[in-house]
Each structure stands twice: as structure tokens, then as C-alpha cells.
Amino acid sequence: MTTFTFAVPDHVKPIRTKVRDFIEQRIYPVENEIDAGRREIIGELMQEAKKQNLWALGHPKEIGGGGLPFLDYVYVNEVIGRSEYATVALGTHSLQDSIMLNLYASDEWRERYLKPLVEGEIFPSFAMTEPDVASSDPTQLQTRAELDGNEWVINGRKWFTSGASVAAYTTVMVRTEPPETPDHMAFSMIVVPTDTPGYTIVRDTPVMGHHGAHCEVVYDNVRVPKDNLLGPRGHGFVIAQERLGPGRIFHVMRWLGQAQRAFDLMCDRANNRVAFGEPLANKQLIQKMVFDSYAEIQACRLMTLHAASIIDRGDQARVEIGSIKVVAASMLHNVIDRAIQVHGAKGLTDDLPLQRMYRAARAGRIYDGPDEVHIWSVARRLLGVYRKGESWDFGSR
Ligand SMILES: Cc1cc2nc3c(=O)[nH]c(=O)nc-3n(C[C@H](O)[C@H](O)[C@H](O)COP(=O)(O)OP(=O)(O)OC[C@H]3O[C@@H](n4cnc5c(N)ncnc54)[C@H](O)[C@@H]3O)c2cc1C
Secondary structure (H helix, E strand, O other): OOOOOOOOOHHHHHHHHHHHHHHHHHHHHHHHHHHOOOOHHHHHHHHHHHHOOOOOOOOOHHHOOOOOOHHHHHHHHHHHOOOOOHHHHOOOOOHHHHHHHHHHOOHHHHHHHHHHHHHOOOEEEEEOOOOOOOOOOHHHOOOEEEEEOOEEEEEEEEEEEEOHHHEEEEEEEEEOOOOOOOHHHOEEEEEEEOOOOOEEEEEEOOEOOEOOOEEEEEEEEEEEEHHHEEOOOOOHHHHHHHHHHHHHHHHHHHHHHHHHHHHHHHHHHHHHOEEOOEEHHHOHHHHHHHHHHHHHHHHHHHHHHHHHHHHHOOOOOHHHHHHHHHHHHHHHHHHHHHHHHHHHHHHHOOOOOHHHHHHHHHHHOOOOOOHHHHHHHHHHHHHHHHHOOOOOOHHHO
């Protein structure tokens, strides 16, 4: 187990610096081209990252990854976050899906998908959300799978399946159990290769004017072998929860990397742009933006590393994880928004990455559970402690 510190530990610094240099020198200059649709550049970056031994650093060694311990990898994620294209370029995008396959897939699917997945030769996708029900309450999901002999037959409609247009397979969350089953044990995850008959992408849903990432998919009598089930029947939510905990730490560390990039841009601009006879940096209203951003980033970083240390001890850290998801999403949104404001009109242009970062940050308050759901769930847990006559002892965490 790595000892937890707020500063990056010395033994992590060399690999973290190497990753940061790669991102700043190789990825930053081509971000606009990738954004404009030149996806082949990502393939070139992937090859280069492999050559430099920067590939899939956090994946366990036994499935072909770099095997960095959880806490070490947390700090590396902070610099990976600086560019939204870095996760794919460095092969870290498949971490959660490959761990899920490794733990729960049948031998056949592990053989077929795991190696190419970790190598970045194929892409995964994950389908939970549906257009017709409030999917932040996933017990309402309507997509069903019935067992017919040795096959699951899946019917339903999903949307916001990120990456579906390039994915080799989708892990789909479906109701498999009879109506009398308690909701939390009624759903399962099933692997569906995207070339299965009846699986049809009906729409690439534009998000804030941007195309190419999130798809609406119809499942019309999609038949897959019985063994495509991940884990036991009815364990869909259990597996989803395992997927989400450490995943949220990595997400939030990447958001902290984005916030650092926005903060750097904001402070440089404030020092260098002159208005009304002095640098913007001399104006108190601008200083307030710098202060607020500093305080929000710092508070969020401390909370996130603290949550990571609790997860590293083997606790699910439900209160801490739910809290950082909310605090981090709003921190990121606020810091990028202020950085745009300090740049004036330039902040909205493609000359800077801020407009792209802002779009992604806005979505962060919705995906992986909207803010309100996490707030509700964290508050219920805290109040529940008091209902039992105890208190939430901050010092004991
Ligand atoms: C960029 C992006 C990528 C995504 N990628 C994927 C993906 O790959 N796979 C996938 O399955 N899904 C994905 N999603 C979907 C995402 O997970 C859902 O949008 C999210 O779970 C919310 O579900 P919903 O959109 O149905 O909102 P709803 O459930 O309809 O909720 C709408 C609003 O209701 C409010 N609300 C809900 N519950 C409560 C409550 N308890 N208290 C107070 N207010 C509440 C919140 O304000 C919430 O925003 C993605 C979404 C985005 C934006």
C-alpha cells in the first residue's frame, strides 16, 4: 500500500513528468485538428505512447497494463486530465471496462476482447441510460433480456452510449429477473457485440453542437449467447457500483488536471493583459476570481486524495465519493468559466482549449449521476448516522 500524501510522492514524479511532457508537447498542438475530425491522429499518438512506455499505466500487469498501484496512478491521472484526448492516446480509457471483463466475463469473452481492449485495438461502450425514463433512477430502466434456450433476447432503447459508433461491443444494463424480484437484484449486465443483428445505432446525438460521441441505440430481438452475462444474474448494480468507486476518483483527478490548465491560462492572461492602465491582475474583481479558483481547486484536491486514501484502505467511501463528484463538477465548471471571462472574447474561440473544456465540464454535472442525486444520497447517509443516535466523526475518516 502506498502512503497517502497531498504532494505528489517522489517515486511517482518521474513517470508523472514524462506523461505531462507527452501531453503538453505531443497532444496540445494537435487538439484542434482532432476536434475537427482528424481521428487518425489519435492512432498515431497511441503508437507513440506505446513506444515511450506510457501506455495503459494503471491497468493491472496481469492483463497487460503498466500495473501502477492505485494511489500512484491517482496522481498520474491528474496530469492525464489536462487534455481530454489523453485518456485514449495513453490507453487509459479502457481501464474500468477491462477490469470488469477480467473479473466477470466468461473465458470466451475474456479471450476475445481483453487483450485487444487493453492494446487499444478495439473500443468498449457502456449502455445504461434510456431516453424514455429518468435514468438517474436506474431501477426504472425498461430494456429487458429474456432467456430463450441458450440465448438472451434483448429488447429496448438506450441513448447516450458514449463511443458506440466506434465500439466493438457494448455492456448493456437490462432487467433480467421477474417482476417480484427486489429492484436492486433485478438487473444484469450483458455483453453485446455491436455487429449482432438487431443492434442498430439510430442516431449520433449532438451534444452542445458537437457530434461523434454519444449514440442512441435500438435493441430489437438482439440474441447473444447465455454466457455473455457478466457475473451472476441480477448482479448488475453490484458490478456497476464496483466500477464506479475508483472510477470516480480517476475522473475527478482528471478534472483537477483540466482545472489546473484553466487556472494556468487565467493567471497568465491576468498578468499580461493591460486594461485601464494596469494589468488585469491588479483589479480586485480579477483577484477574487483567482482566489476563488485557487480555493475551490485546493479544497477539491484535498477531498479527492482523502477519498482515494479511504478507497485504498478497502472501504467503498460512499459519502466521500458522492461528495467529490458534486464538488469537483462545480469546481471545474466555475474555474473554466472564470478563465474564459478573464480572456474576454478570445476565451470563447478555438484559439484556446477553454471552449472545449467548458462544454465537457457542463456535462460533468450530469453524467455518472447528476449533482442532485449525489447530494440526496450523501445527505441521507449522513442523516441516517444521526438517526441511529451517532454522529459523523470527521476525524475518524
Ligand atoms: C456527456 C455524457 C456522456 C454520457 N455517457 C453515458 C454512457 O456512456 N452510458 C450511459 O449509459 N449513460 C451515459 N450518459 C447519461 C448519464 O449517465 C445520464 O444522463 C444521467 O444518469 C442522468 O439520467 P437522465 O439524463 O435520464 O436524467 P434524469 O434522470 O431524467 O434526471 C434529470 C434531472 O432530474 C434531477 N433529479 C434526478 N433525481 C433527483 C433527485 N433524487 N433529487 C433531486 N433532483 C433529481 C436532476 O437535476 C437531473 O439532472 C452520459 C451523459 C452525458 C451528458
